[in-house]
Amino acid sequence: MNPLYLRLDKVAEAILKAPELASDLSRLASLACTSEYHLHRAFNAKFGINIGAYARQLRLHESAYKLAFRPQKRILDIAIEAGFGSHESYAKAFKKHYNQSPSSFRKTPKVEALHQSPQITSLVISSEKGSSVLMNTSHDNVNSTPESGASENHQLDVSVIQFPAVDIALMMHVGPPSQVMSTVSEFITWRRENKLPPSTSRTFNVLYDDPDNTPPESYRFGVACQLLMPSSTPVRTSDAIETCPSTDTNHSSVTTTTIPEGYCAKVRHIGTDAELGAVVHALYHQWLPDTQFELRDFPIFLERIRFFPDVAAHEAITDVFLPIEAAK
Numbered sequence: 110m111n112p113l114y115l116r117l118d119k120v121a122e123a124i125l126k127a128p129e130l131a132s133d134l135s136r137l138a139s140l141a142c143t144s145e146y147h148l149h150r151a152f153n154a155k156f157g158i159n160i161g162a163y164a165r166q167l168r169l170h171e172s173a174y175k176l177a178f179r180p181q182k183r184i185l186d187i188a189i190e191a192g193f194g195s196h197e198s199y200a201k202a203f204k205k206h207y208n209q210s211p212s213s214f215r216k217t218p219k220v221e222a223l224h225q226s227p228q229i230t231s232l233v234i235s236s237e238k239g240s241s242v243l244m245n246t247s248h249d250n251v252n253s254t255p256e257s258g259a260s261e262n263h264q265l266d267v268s269v270i271q272f273p274a275v276d277i278a279l280m281m282h283v284g285p286p287s288q289v290m291s292t293v294s295e296f297i298t299w300r301r302e303n304k305l306p307p308s309t310s311r312t313f314n315v316l317y318d319d320p321d322n323t324p325p326e327s328y329r330f331g332v333a334c335q336l337l338m339p340s341s342t343p344v345r346t347s348d349a350i351e352t353c354p355s356t357d358t359n360h361s362s363v364t365t366t367t368i369p370e371g372y373c374a375k376v377r378h379i380g381t382d383a384e385l386g387a388v389v390h391a392l393y394h395q396w397l398p399d400t401q402f403e404l405r406d407f408p409i410f411l412e413r414i415r416f417f418p419d420v421a422a423h424e425a426i427t428d429v430f431l432p433i434e435a436a437k
Contacts, residue, residue, distance in 0.1 A: 111398045112436055114231070116141045117155050120148075121229055124164050128171075129192070131164030146408040147393075149322040154394035156229040159322050166227040168192050169206050172199075176211055177218035184211050265376050265388065267396050272430060274370040277313060278305070279333040280363050285325040289332075296332040299360050311335040312413040313368065316389070331410075336365065371405055373430040377414075381422045385411070385429070392431050405432035 119140045123130050130136060137160070138145045152160050168191040175187045188199030188211075203211050207222055280299070282292035300306070315331030323329075358365065374396060378388050389409060397404075414426035 111400055111402070113141060113143055113151060113403060114155050114398050116143075117152055118231075120152060120160075121156065121163070124160065125167065128164040128167040131160050143404050144406040146317065146406070147404040149319040150389070150393045150409075151397075151404070153319075153322070154390065154398075155231050158229055161322060163227065163229060165192075165202065166206065169203060170227055172203070172211075173207065173214060173218070173223060176215040177223060180215070184215070187211070265391055265396070267392070268375045269402075269433070270373055270375050272368070272371060272373045272375075272432075275311065275313075275368045276336045277333040277366060277368060278303075278336055278358055278363050279315065279331050279366050280360075281317075282328075282330040282332060283326075284328065286320045286328055286330070287325075289330050292330070293332050295362070296334075299358075299363055300334055303359070305334050305337065307334075307413070307416075310337055312416070314411040314413070315368075316409050316411070331408075368410060369405075369407055369432075371407075372402075372433050372435075374402070374433055375431075376429045378427045378429055379424065381417075381425065382427075385427060388429055392429070397431070397433075400433075401436045402433040403436050405434050407432040 120137050123137065123140055134145045134148060138148045141148060141151070143151065149160060156163070158166075172187050172191040175182055175190075176184070179187075184199075185196050188196050191199060193199035193202065200211055203209075203214070207214060207219065209219065278300075280292060280296040282289050300310075311334065313331075313333040313335070315333060317329035317331060318327070320328055374392060376388055376392065378385060392409075409429065409431050412428040412430065414428060416425050416427075420426075
């Protein structure tokens, strides 16, 4: 099994001992020896539960004990100690978990619930052959094109490629995922004004956060395009694309950065964006555990090859890149 998925046990153990650590991503990522960009997805892939949800279950379990055995404590105080901002939010979460209100539980505690502490079990099981039964792994170079993408039975072709560094202009969306398109629209306007059309400048998205594990107001999604080298210098289509960064973007929200060079696991997805989440999850949940690769300190990112409305939504082509490196 991949060493990362073994180290995640340390993360689960740390949260079990101190649920408040769930908000300290830097410390948890250090325990797992991985990047914060990948921690949430990897933890969920292994245990089938989000870090926040696991910590919340632990806090609710502790609060149930207090309700049963600390009658002098007010329910509001117990709620605050469990990390809830109000009696109402605590009562709602408690009832959803125990099917009983806090006040009712205090009067008639469910003994069986007190003995059933939250347990998590690894969902990642390494196969005897060393590869996932739902994955076909191949090694190729960066200029190759996978012959097939995700099919209806979720089989994926994963290529390990060397991705060359690409300088990009990036606009960061910060806020609810439902509002991403407003940022995309603003970036498209900037892109047109700066003569960087998709036909000559590659299009990227950088997935800084997992929408399932990030508060909507804190969610980050990068919208980007390649910064081109001077047009006077011809580039053969078979060459790795060189770039020339620009420091003046003429826009306060557009910055320049680089997608770093390095190995990536690459999947070509043909279909709508609604299916991309399943592809990303499969890389962490099915493919990575059966390898010996570590995750590099850069988020998973997408390159839009063909996109709606230039083509029909089901014919859109997106390459998904998971930055990896050989285990040390």
